[in-house]
Amino acid sequence: MRSNMLEHMEIFVQVVGQGxxxxxxxxxxxxxPAVSKAVQQLEDELGVKLLHxxxxxxxxxxxGEEFYQRARQVITDVKGIMASFSPAQPPRGRLRLDAPLALVHTMIVPALAEFQAQYPDIEIVLTASDKITDLIGEGVDCVIRLGELADSSFISRxxxxxSMVTCASPDxxxxxxxxxxxxxxxxHKAVNFFSEHSREVMDWKFVQDGKIISRRPASGVLVNNSDVLLTSGLAGLGILHAPRAALAPHIRSGDLIELLPDFQAVxxxxxxxxPDRRYLSPNVRVFIDWISDLFHRQQDDY
Structure with missing residues (x-):
């Protein structure tokens, strides 16, 4: 098929519509003459006569009647597809997002009604997990990650x-x-977290005498899920080292007690x-801008 077939189809539809x-x-x-030539080339390509x-x-x-009806629908569909991806088009459709459990509980879900109010035509498909997500393989549009990033072909912001905090239950x-x-x-015994992807146990890092030091207490329990980590700590199974935002409500309630207040956790x-694509969909673009602004506004809590 000629590369300009769609253009010729649109010309033919206009000829019929205008008579x-x-x-x-x-x-x-x-x-x-360009109109006449386009219709002639279209007939030559199809091998049929379209117009008397x-x-x-x-x-x-x-x-010609059958081709007109189908060509008009094709042109309408193509214009609709192009319009749906236009920056001027209001974002709509599905947005597939993956984020760590701790951030889903403390930041994303509590503020998601705000995002929905701004973009009511976007349907969020939210996966909450503490594993490394395969963006391409799992069809995820964007992910939020906690910790240093490994080199990859993905774009990041x-x-x-x-902020991290060390706590234990009164028990x-x-x-x-x-x-x-x-x-x-x-x-002491700790509830330690390990990466499901690398199987590596996470170190606890503090600032001491102006230098960063790493400590890894022995594991009373070793988990790969931040919800289980919190539940284990509340049950008195070991000391916790986790994002402050996730532990703050339990510190305020007295269910957890903050430890080592004189040593800043890293x-x-x-x-x-x-994904590294030339085209960033409107849904992903507005979400990235929104989550960046949200984190900036709530940074003191994290």
Whole structure:
């Protein structure tokens, strides 16, 4: 099929609609011979006659009538597809998003009504998990990740930093005591988190004497899910080291007690990633802008 077949189809539809080669040329703002040539090339490509031409009027052949109806629908569909991806078109349709459980609970879901109010025609398909998502394989439009990013072909935007805090339940402290320094953590049991992707246990990092130090207490429980991590800590199974936003309500209620207040925990970066494509869909674009603004507004909580 010729690369300009769609253009010729549109010219033919205009000729039929206007009932004249001349009027079609005026509507399309092209020369009349170009209109005649386009219809002739269309007939040659199809191998059928589409129009009966006389000096007074045009009429379609049976094949021309059928081709006209189908060509008009094709042109309508193509214009609709192009319009749906236009920056001027209000975002609509599905947005597939993946984010860590802790951020889904504390930041995304509580604010999602705001996003829906701004973009009511977007349907959010939200996957909450603590695993590394395969954006391409799983058809995800964008992901939010907590921690340093590995090199990849994805585009990313840094949203900010998630402050970390070390806590334990009153029951744990009553049984095992309270550490007063990062070194004393090594004498305690922890609820540790490991990456499902790499199987690596996450280190706990603190600032001590102006330097970053890493400590990894022995695991009383080892989990790969932040919901289970929190539940285990509340049950007194070990000390927790997790994003402050996820633990703050339980610190305020007294269900958890903050430890090591004199040692600053090293924050973890939070980023949003999307596939490296030349074209960024309106849905992804508005979500990235919204989540960036949301994180900026709520940064003190994280």
């Amino acid at each position: 004249s080669f001349t009027r079609a040329a005026d509507t399309l703002q092209i020369h009349r 031409r006389t000096t007074r009027k045009l009429s379609m052949t049976a094949e 840094r949203l900010g930093q998630a 744990y402290i009553s049984r095992y005591g309270q550490p007063t320094s990062p070194d004393e953590l090594l004498q 924050s973890k970066p939070v980023s949003v990633l999307w």
